[in-house]
Amino acid sequence: MPEPLLQAVGLECERDERLLFQNLSFSILPGTVTRVEGPNGSGKTTLLRILAGLNDAWTGDLSWCGKPRDQHRESYLRNMLYLGHRPGIKPLLTPLENLRALMAGRRPLNDDALLQALSGTGLSGFEHVPCRNLSAGQQRRVALARLLIADEPLWLLDEVFTAIDASGVEAIESLLLQRAQEGGAVIVTTHHDLNLPDMGRITLGVGPSDEC
């Protein structure tokens, strides 16, 4: 069995004195897509933010490639891509400018590569339009263009299908499968039905034995 990219042992998180999950353990192997599922408020976003290093209100152990994640935070952050449930783009900037900003401090890419990514998410003709003038789905697509130029092996995607039409959902599903086939791994939360074979599951909101 290959070494897990990410491993969680005994995760516990409480918010506002309410226990969201405890004894939560799972291994994310290379080549896999895993869905975090559970009802509204069960802690899916919270879990993804913990995994992304954006929430420190938890206990337990997290390892990255067999080593404690927080002792190798720099390597982890370099190899992990997190897209949150808000598109996280700046309304006054154009799609191209947003994508440049999203890539800042990551892999330097020229505008041709960025324009190609925007075209790949169906934004041809809108590259230079301020994002505040785009539809909700188009704004989401600006953020999703990041997936087309991502070299990070681990993707953490929180509700990224929101406002995306059926053909867009299909295109993103292909990207997730491709990342897995390339030896990466994807953890995704969504209320959409996904059509992905062999998808792993982490189920929250089922009581103290939460586990995949």
Ligand SMILES: Nc1ncnc2c1ncn2[C@@H]1O[C@H](COP(=O)(O)OP(=O)(O)OP(=O)(O)O)[C@@H](O)[C@H]1O
């Ligand atoms: N900023 C916050 N401060 C305090 N509690 C919060 C905060 N954000 C969320 N919570 C609480 O944490 C719990 C889990 O929220 P979370 O957003 O992780 O759930 P979720 O499973 O992603 O929900 P949904 O399916 O509705 O997106 C909820 O009960 C919520 O009230």
